[in-house]
Amino acid sequence: MPTAILTGQPVPGSSIESELRSLGFDVHLASGAADTETLLARAPGDERVAVVDARFVGHPHALRLGLTDPRFPLAAIPGAVTAQPAARQTLTRAMARENSAAGGGTALAVDSLADRITAALDADGAEVYRPELGRLVAAVPADPQARNEARQAVAAVDDEAVRLKSAVKARDGFVTTFLISPYSRYIARWCARRGLTPNQVTTASLITALIAAGCAATGTRAGFVAAGVLLIASFVLDCTDGQLARYSLQYSTLGAWLDATFDRAKEYAYYAGLALGAARGGDDVWALALGAMVLQTCRHVVDFSFNEANHDATANTSPTAALSDKLDSVGWTVWVRRMIVLPIGERWAMIAVLTALTTPRITFYALLIGCAFSATYTTAGRVLRSLTRRATRTERAAKALADLADSGPLAEAAARGLRGTARRLPAITAPAVALLGGAAVVATAAFTDFGGPWPLVAAVVYVLTSALAVARPLKGALDWLVPPFFRAAEYLTVLLLAAKADVNGALPAAFGLVSAVAYHHYDTVYRIRGDAGAPPQWLVRTVGGHEGRTLVTCALAVLLTASQFKLALTVLAVAVALVVLVESIRFWVAAHKVGAPAVHDEGEPA
Numbered sequence: 001m002p003t004a005i006l007t008g009q010p011v012p013g014s015s016i017e018s019e020l021r022s023l024g025f026d027v028h029l030a031s032g033a034a035d036t037e038t039l040l041a042r043a044p045g046d047e048r049v050a051v052v053d054a055r056f057v058g059h060p061h062a063l064r065l066g067l068t069d070p071r072f073p074l075a076a077i078p079g080a081v082t083a084q085p086a087a088r089q090t091l092t093r094a095m096a097r098e099n100s101a102a103g104g105g106t107a108l109a110v111d112s113l114a115d116r117i118t119a120a121l122d123a124d125g126a127e128v129y130r131p132e133l134g135r136l137v138a139a140v141p142a143d144p145q146a147r148n149e150a151r152q153a154v155a156a157v158d159d160e161a162v163r164l165k166s167a168v169k170a171r172d173g174f175v176t177t178f179l180i181s182p183y184s185r186y187i188a189r190w191c192a193r194r195g196l197t198p199n200q201v202t203t204a205s206l207i208t209a210l211i212a213a214g215c216a217a218t219g220t221r222a223g224f225v226a227a228g229v230l231l232i233a234s235f236v237l238d239c240t241d242g243q244l245a246r247y248s249l250q251y252s253t254l255g256a257w258l259d260a261t262f263d264r265a266k267e268y269a270y271y272a273g274l275a276l277g278a279a280r281g282g283d284d285v286w287a288l289a290l291g292a293m294v295l296q297t298c299r300h301v302v303d304f305s306f307n308e309a310n311h312d313a314t315a316n317t318s319p320t321a322a323l324s325d326k327l328d329s330v331g332w333t334v335w336v337r338r339m340i341v342l343p344i345g346e347r348w349a350m351i352a353v354l355t356a357l358t359t360p361r362i363t364f365y366a367l368l369i370g371c372a373f374s375a376t377y378t379t380a381g382r383v384l385r386s387l388t389r390r391a392t393r394t395e396r397a398a399k400a401l402a403d404l405a406d407s408g409p410l411a412e413a414a415a416r417g418l419r420g421t422a423r424r425l426p427a428i429t430a431p432a433v434a435l436l437g438g439a440a441v442v443a444t445a446a447f448t449d450f451g452g453p454w455p456l457v458a459a460v461v462y463v464l465t466s467a468l469a470v471a472r473p474l475k476g477a478l479d480w481l482v483p484p485f486f487r488a489a490e491y492l493t494v495l496l497l498a499a500k501a502d503v504n505g506a507l508p509a510a511f512g513l514v515s516a517v518a519y520h521h522y523d524t525v526y527r528i529r530g531d532a533g534a535p536p537q538w539l540v541r542t543v544g545g546h547e548g549r550t551l552v553t554c555a556l557a558v559l560l561t562a563s564q565f566k567l568a569l570t571v572l573a574v575a576v577a578l579v580v581l582v583e584s585i586r587f588w589v590a591a592h593k594v595g596a597p598a599v600h601d602e603g604e605p606a
Helices: 016-022 033-042 060-067 085-101 113-123 144-156 159-166 174-193 198-217 221-248 253-280 286-309 319-328 331-340 344-357 360-388 395-405 409-423 429-447 454-469 479-501 506-529 537-542 545-559 562-593
Strands: 003-007 026-030 049-053 074-077 080-083
Touching: 003 016, 003 033, 016 026, 016 049, 016 060, 026 033, 033 049, 033 085, 049 060, 049 085, 049 113, 060 074, 060 080, 060 159, 074 085, 074 113, 080 085, 080 113, 085 113, 159 174, 159 221, 174 221, 174 331, 174 344, 198 221, 198 253, 221 253, 221 344, 253 286, 253 344, 253 360, 253 506, 253 562, 286 360, 286 395, 286 479, 286 506, 331 360, 344 360, 360 479, 395 479, 395 506, 409 454, 409 545, 429 454, 429 479, 429 545, 454 479, 454 545, 479 506, 479 545, 479 562, 506 562, 537 562, 545 562
Parallel strands: 003 026, 003 049
Antiparallel strands: 049 080, 074 080
């Protein structure tokens, strides 16, 4: 149980002790700095500890924000400071110095020991998180009049209303903001009051979406209508889990991973359900389903790569970015711009409505057109920003892009021999050769007959161009395009070769393979976002890297018959899925058990 140390003389009528107990703290009273230091030393080292001024006046949610958020080792609000186990030594040193400065005497009546400790932490250069309280009150009144004014300020603000409002993302899509969040926040509160966790709600959302996919797979009109309704219900729960995490401050590394991973699993499983349902009605839309997954995944990789490339760039300015900020300050353009990018709320609403009212083919056509338009819009804007921005990329950004590239042993070996050549080429070389190499292998797969030798030849060229693209650090203005080009080349090659095989079951097998590989690529992103580093090198080498898998797929298409190729794709999909899933689950569960820093990745705007 976390420990809270109340310092100074309690004020008659104060509820601070009961409020701390309601937050789960074991409360101890301290008369001064020396007593506080003693109690601090006795507190369990593996638990959170807080020092709170007994004269504190404020909202319970202000205390909750300041003292219970698991994401930050050190945090403070006026009159209170807290440390998690990882920062206990830092807090202890600041407390010891403050006690020494005070001569071991009692805390001054006009001063707050908690605030003095916070000032000492700042002086030490410690990173102390201070939550945005907004209208919430947190104060240590120095006299009865100030105390009365603070209590009046507390009474004037509805603590619960602020808490509910803060549970919703500050920036979200139109559908989520106006059609989901007005009531999903109350579902989140209902869950919190019954002890449900965000991870449980996330799991419920996944199960609901999988049932929706099963309904779509029936191929009946009733099944399609039920699928649309359940998909919306799944999205409501998807919004609720994040709102529950913010409402109750239940953040975790495992929870952020589950939320992000399940979002992709739900959407792509639903695509498969629609394709199965269409097949029952005699319409083969597997190519459209796979195309939608490829487009959506590549679009996400553009987001991830651009953000990582500019995560900590210096001199990060651009006229395009300034124009974007100006447009965001004009009321109606904000919502138009958010809807244009077709975030998950708009996307799932469109899929659900079209599923219920039309056919899977029409649903996929609309999805492909909408996603293609939004991908073109966002990518063009980011290219313009990159070309007009004068920024210096860091080694961290270059490493993140290299990890996102997912280069295997073939590209690594070839890159070592091409480093000298790469250094002599212009900065645009990396994205240019990545685009040309990818376009060559995709075009060859599209315009040559199945079983011919040319896809294999193009795949060998792709290996060499991929190596040249990553032969030097990815610090160029447009180098963030390299990972998306690699993703598009690999996924589209698999899709086109399976379509060219023209055998029943080849495209579903390709869908499975791309799903497994896409999971590996998303997992890489979530590890980087969580500051956990990229997947281990042995994993990348075991699954071949993007160029190795592309080469193997092309070789299989050249050497095998269409039926054998379908079987080979299935085996490859199962093998890749087993390796990446087992390692991913092992990693994230282990990180959760050892107390990895809690995170809350907002991910794609809902």
